[in-house]
Amino acid sequence: MIYLPGHDQPDLAPSRHGSEMSETLVKKHSERAERRISVTVAARLRRLAPLLVAAAMLNSCQTVMDQSYQPSVSPSANPQIVSEVQKNDPRAQMGAREHPRILASYGGEYKDAKTERLVARIAGALTSVSENPQQSYRITILNSPSINAFALPGGYLYVTRGLLALANDASEVAAVLSHEMAHVTANHGIERQKREEAEVIASRVVAEVLSSDLAGKQALARGKLRLAAFSRQQELQADEIGIRTLGQAGYDPYAAARFLNAMEDYSRFMSANSDADQSLDFLSSHPSTPQRIDLAKAHAREFGEEGKVGDNGRAYYLNGIDGLLYGDSPEEGYVRGQTFLHGGLGIRFDVPPDFRIDNKVEAVMATGPGDIAIRFDGVADTQNQNLTNYISSGWVTGLDPSSIKPITVNGMPAATARASADRWDFDVTVIRDRTQIFRFLTAVPKGNIAQLNQTANVLRSSFRHMTPEEAASLKPLRVRVVTVKPGDTITTLAARMMGTDRKLDLFKLINAMPTGASIAVGDKVKIIAE
Template sequence: MKELSHEHRIKKGNQLDISVLSSLRLCLLGSVFLSGCSSLDYSRLDGGLNPSDTPVTVDAIEQNNQIKQLGAQEHLHILATYGGVYHDTGVERMVARIVGKLKSVSENPDQTYHITILDTSNINAFALPGGYIYITRGLLALANDSAEIAAVIAHEMAHITINHGILRQQKEAEFGLANQVATKILRDRPTGKDSMIHRKFSLAQFFRNQELQADEIGIKMITEAGYDAFASPRFLQTMEAYARFKHASDATVFRFDFLATHPATSQRIQLAIAQARKISASVFGAIDRTFFLKGINGMIFGNNAAKGYIRGNNFIHPELGIMFSVPADFIMDNFAATIIASGPNDLAIRFDSVLVQKETLPVQYMKSGWVSGLDITSIQPLVVNGLSGASARVENDKWQFDIVVFVIKDRAYRFLTAAPRNAKNFLAISQETTKSFRMLSAREKASFRPLRIHVIPVKSDETVPSLAERMQGTDKKIELFRIINGLTLTTVLSAGNWVKIISE
């Protein structure tokens, strides 16, 4: 696929998410927060944590510590990629207490951790060298108790403790050098290709072994911290169930970050169960569900107003005042700066917006060189729902692209529909989407609000179907209700149980 010429840049003006990015880090050393952070009191339900007036920043990291500098260099890129930091006092206190308990049993008590909650619905957690740990709002929403979040964070702490990030860099560098040598010496000989395949397999095996090692250390940590050892395999099963739920479509592209970087195979789950049984044969750890649910009550589920909302097959951005629809059999994903809609037969639609000079004409912008390989003769002006735009085509030997741009005031809204060269319904799908693009009325802007997690008690006459009926944002209400609450098909709810509901 031809790439847009600005895609490698991350600039405020080039993104759909135009909110200012800020950063929260919960920096723990022992049981005390450094650099003006509060101390933790585990006898209190909220951990005794108050937001710091002087949070630790990247600039405060020791300049002579190369490992920490490596993490610091990537930190701002991570924030830009995932749309910034999610600030919610209840969530921050809940995560802080979990991290504090894990820190107290860590194999490296002198390690400082910088915990960042990323403001994205993507489900992921990962670590960088220097003690940087990231956990997404989407992952927190999927969990059901403190023990499950402890399992995720302990896994990432293990990566840091045994320097997996540095080892991965070294192994990838070795792999890259070996490939260069093989290419130069062996050219296209079969032995050269076989050698490269073998090295790729070895690299994948190396990463897999790291994940299993981190699982083992993480399960040991959460057990020593007093949490349920079976939280790790339990949450892996929940994430797999959610992946299947999201993947229940003919769409060819599916994004589930955690399972992409932390492969949750059935073998891995079984190994985690065996490890939990071995460690906690006679110990029953806590799940701390009440504290966890209080922490995430009211937390945004899905996307916020700054990124826009996906409602069924519609994308609505109240702050920009625009909306459009994609075909019903497409799956939309909302990234920090781009909407990607993936459909059957390798069809995909990409949408973003960038700032432009005021009074720029759509045809003029189309000719400005922002996309390579454009057929200038294919540029045509158009008007959709009273909005001025322009369309154009790009083709190569394998792919075809239909490009449509609308310019409203100082912003260009760009649609790129891609399909294999032989796709027959390509233009019809592109036109169905772009013709739905329109401005929102003032009343419509005010009517859209983010979905949130609401924790409610079950009443005596309520059942899974009746509670699921209150869910919003999905047409598979019962299935999603069971997944986010960790319920099996045979689970019967009792009066007084606490459950999560997703609604405005």
């Protein structure tokens, strides 16, 4: 977490929150899980996720108003600074209350000293010329591949590492941060909080009238999504203030419009991936329109002609993100083709051919031909429960008790069962590994028992411990900044990309290369590699 107290130097002492996010598959985070219930992932998962998450089979989600996340925020090693920020400031207290929930929804804090210094440098330049230079900011880089940034009252600013990977220079990140700072200085969050309190009351009424806890949860989840965005008027006001701050700080004021275009390009790229989840991305809560981009350019013209005013800070920016984690984090495991691997948990499994895996904070989801769906997650178990009793303990609805039977999966105790709900048949498999119970839930359209058996058998037979050699060789993907050499072309550089089957498209996207773009020897470009 980066702390910017007015003009002081940033305190880069590590936060105590990041380590809490490491048990991703074993300790699920309720708010993001609830958000998934009402906004499912993608075209195909939109049909299947209610089946796998809400229709039941897993009744362990908590309400989005769960009070288990207590505000124990300590972003700085300097207690004097923290106490001064929190002192008699209800806005900072509001931000502190929500901060742990933000961390839970976005995979925790991303800690990297070089990247923190980069963001601190950008934010510090903006703070000195902002409308309220005395406002202190607590900037957290979130450990999420989503493309997002947002603000909470009291100066809590958030930017994801996914956004940093997409941006191509410092001015683009400065444009995003100045926009979010403008929401803080304009007190937009206070207005939103008042609306949210009204929404909470309404959702409680829904729960009481319908006598359904699930109905209340879903109503509240929908309300939170509606309230996640500021009003259009507030967004346009933040654009104007942010671009003015951007230009006064000496950055390229046209970067705001440029990066809005880049994020729209990213959104189109991800929409071609039917399993991609965009519910936590910038454009889901910051709607971008041609009119908004035109207005951004109009505000920028007040500083001069495009290309002739402001610094973009590209050189030091690329140096600052070289080595940035990209895509899946080690805490959440990795997807490699048809295989999911988690070095920390020491486990791996395969999905059948033609299945696509989507690795999320709360679970691993996979979809295959014929509307077959898989969900995999894990829960802590220190009681050493009997697994056949665990399956029948109430978290599976539509369960056929006569189908429960104990088995062994590659030397680990396990149990299986069958269930039915609506138009679907399910296989439920639970496997114990030390103090964890891992759970597979496989769903097929009712009557397709052969497909259900085949899919569940692949999961069970392939689930095993990783070897030490496998765990040691498992490396995350990172942003690598390379220099164009003689003989390099866009095609040859794109061929070096890892983690995607659309290498050329992603290479052009992360380097902001339109159709017909060219490269020259000595240019710096980004690739995704180990």
